[in-house]
Each structure stands twice: as C-alpha cells, then as structure tokens.
Amino acid sequence: MLNIALSGCNGRMGHVITDIVAGRDNMQIVAGFDINTAKYADFPIFSDPFEFQGSCDVIIDFSNASSTEHLLSYCEQHHTPLIICTTGHSPEQLQKIRAASAAFPVFRSGNMSIGINLMSELLRKSAAVLGDQYDVEIIEKHHNQKLDAPSGTALMLADAVASALPYPAEYVYDRHERREKRPAHEIGISAIRGGTIVGEHSVLFCGRDEIIEIKHTALSREVFATGAVDAAVFMAGCKQPGMYDMNDVIASHAQ
Template sequence: MRIAVIGAAGRMGKTLIQAIQDANGVELGAAVVEPSSSLIGADAGEVAGVGKLNVTMTGDLSECVADFDALIDFTTPALTVANAAFCAANGKAIIIGTTGLDDDQKAALAKAGETTQVVFAPNMSVGVNLTLKLLSLAAQILGDDYDVEVVEAHHRHKVDSPSGTALRMGEVVAEALGRDLKECAVYGREGQIGPRTQKEIGFETIRAGDVVGEHSVWFATEGERIEIVHKASSRMTFAKGAVRAAAWLESQPAGLYDMQDVLNLK
C-alpha cells in the first residue's frame, strides 16, 4: 500500500514517514505540506531524517492523487473534513488522527465512509485503545458507586481541550454506565461549587512543556481508588498505530471504522 502523509514537514508528519519506513507492506507514496512551504520540491525522506526516498514534497493533495492509496491525516478539523471528501471522491482510503472535530464534522466523515474506507480515532495508540477496553470493563463492574474523574496532560502547543482521547475515555465510561456524557460531564472546577453529584464525570486538563500525552482515569469511592493510566513518551506510538490502520484498511470495504475495529477489540 502506498501512503500519503499530509503535514509531512511537521513533528507528527516526520514521525509518520519514519514509521512507514519501518513497517512492512507499505511505502511512502506522497508527502504534502502547506502551499506556502519552502520545503516544496524537497525529498520527503531527507526532511524526515530517514534518507533519500525519491518522494518530492508537494503543496497540493490533488497534484499527487495518482501516487497514493491511503492518506494519513493528523491536521486540523476543517482541513481533515476537506481531505476526507477529496479521498471519497477519488477512491482513496483515509486514516484520521485529528482531534477537536464537532458533531457536524464527524457527520461529514461518516458521509465519506459511505464511499471509501475511513479510520477515525482520537488516539491511534494500540496501548490507548486497549486502555479504552479496560475502562469499559472497569465501569461495568464498579457501577455508580464510584466517582469518575479524567485527568489529562499534553504539551503547551496543543490547541484543543480536553484532549480527544480524554473525551473518548469519558464517552466509553459513560456508555458503560448508561449515561450521556454531554449531560454528565463537568469540565474543571472553581469556586464554591458544592459537593460533586453522583453521576458526573469530571475532566481536568494540564498543558505544560513537551508532554506527549498522559491520561489517567480515577474510579474512587469511600476507602479505595482505582487508577487506569496511559503515558505516551513518543509520537511514534501514534504513528505506528496509524500505519497499522492503513495496512488493515487495504482489505476492508467502504465504511467508517475506529481503532477498536483495527485491533479487533469489539
């Protein structure tokens, strides 16, 4: 499978190129950067530090449409939606790790999934997706007697809060407990707010330094606390998961999938 990477000159883009080079059965087919980038025309492998790959950086996805089978997108919500529509119109699969999408944007990805293969997950890490499975099991067993709090930390450059992963963790717990996260979520606390309600799910956010990503979910009651924790120390964990999803999509029909599908965790 030939994979295109968009945002190829960024930190995640370079890591994705490295992950593609390390994986079997896939190769870098195209690398896309911003139209104004000074790196247009440069060799993508040399920019990513993996050696010459004879794949030239381009500033427009349409210029390399014949060079790839699947696109990996960790960009911004608006650009991701446009790229999904482009892939659907041109028979290309797309793997999406972008976070911060609203309901309308998510619906647009589902629309793209009607005609092409789409994997959309707020976190591509194999470990995080196993953690989601553990959270569902814990919530089912512990039930409403345990207070639930989600604590997440990321680097100072992250623009959305809470993280998409933290929100997905909250959704998984809420689903297991028969709750609607939109109705029970509490984002941060300040002032004289009174005691917590029994069924709320709290979110706390930290933004500091170069933290790649840390998530902790507390289940606490009188006398004990259980914490389920995932810590990422490198973006490579997300890149490897995305490449794994791309290889998995090659044999799948059109549809909207997530990493739980890729890992057969459903």
C-alpha cells in the same frame, strides 16, 4: 507495495511516521500534503491534495481539523481509504466524516495507540462493575503546543466509561464557577498543558475509602505513529465503505 499519502507530513507526527515507514518493508510514502511544502524526504509535497496526480492505496492524516473536509472530498473523488488521526473536530465535522464513510472507508480514532484502545476496554469493564458507587475523574496531560483541550483521547476514554455506566453521565470540564457539592452523575475532565509531555491519561474511580486508577503514559510519539501505520496496512485491504477504528485493527491482529 503499499503506497501511502501523508497529510500533515511536515508536522511532528508526519516526520515520525516517515521514519516508521522507511523502516518497514513493502511500503512507501508516495506523496505528502502540507501547507509547508519544504521537502525533507524522497517524496513530493503538495499544498493541496488535488495537485497530486499519482495514486495511493491509503491516506494517513495527522494535520489539522480544518483540513478534514477537503481531504474527504479528495478521497470521495478517488475512492481512497482515509485514516483520520487528527482530533479537535466540531460536531458538524464529525457528522460530515460519518456521512462520507457511506462512500468510502474511513478510519477514525481519538488515539492511535493500541495501549490506549485496550485501556478503553478496561474502562468499560470497570464502569460496568463499579456502577454508580464510584465518582469518575479523568486527568490528561500534554505538551504546551497542543491546540485542543480536552484531548480527543480524554473524550474517547470518557465515552468508554459513559457507555457502561447505569446513568447518563454529564461531562464537566470546569468547576471554578460551581459553588456546590459534586453531583453523583458527573465525569470530570481536567486538562494540563506544559513542557514536552507527549501524552498522559489517568482515569480515577473514586469510591468510599478507595481509589482505582487506570493510567496510560506515552513516552514518545512513536506509539501513535506505529498505530497509524498498522491502521494503514489494515485499511489498504479494506474495500467496503464504513467507519473503522483501532478495535478493528486489534481484532485483525487476533485472527
């Protein structure tokens, strides 16, 4: 039996993950961590992970970037693998996450969808072929309650493109003060917030007389929850400290 602790259990994604786990065999949520401790399922909820006196095989975190450092301390003390699904971390927080992975296994991805991670690979291949002959623009759309902009997924896709371009790319988030033609070595990133959009990401390679668009649309939060639970299965069997991501999960499926 895979025992999971769920950080951010009373959020939207926490409830979806709870439903996903309930529908699978050989796994269960044994504790939830959330500032809102209202109980809605058959596991206890704690406002502080250190209040939990039981044990778990892995922690899934869909809470807030401000909670990450406290979770890192808990996982280091208990040697528990941590799956960080939360986005919006500062560079200093990301450095602390990388440093913590020397002591215990840490999984982090800008997006938990397998489709998005396959899209990242397509973008790397496209950028390698198209090179500096095409301008790259990224448009991301999310619901009006999302806090961070641009999304962690948009940055993840930009990084995938940039890693294969023949030049160091500059990420540009706002052009309204730029009174100049578009420089060649930009990656433009635009964020849209409205309604109940779950998540939509488009990457455009704009060349002379043609546009190539690679797009992913999430129709429900379940795609992210499923990826997080799949990551939990992978990480529960991972005993070596280090940084892991969805590419490792995809590789394990291919074996």
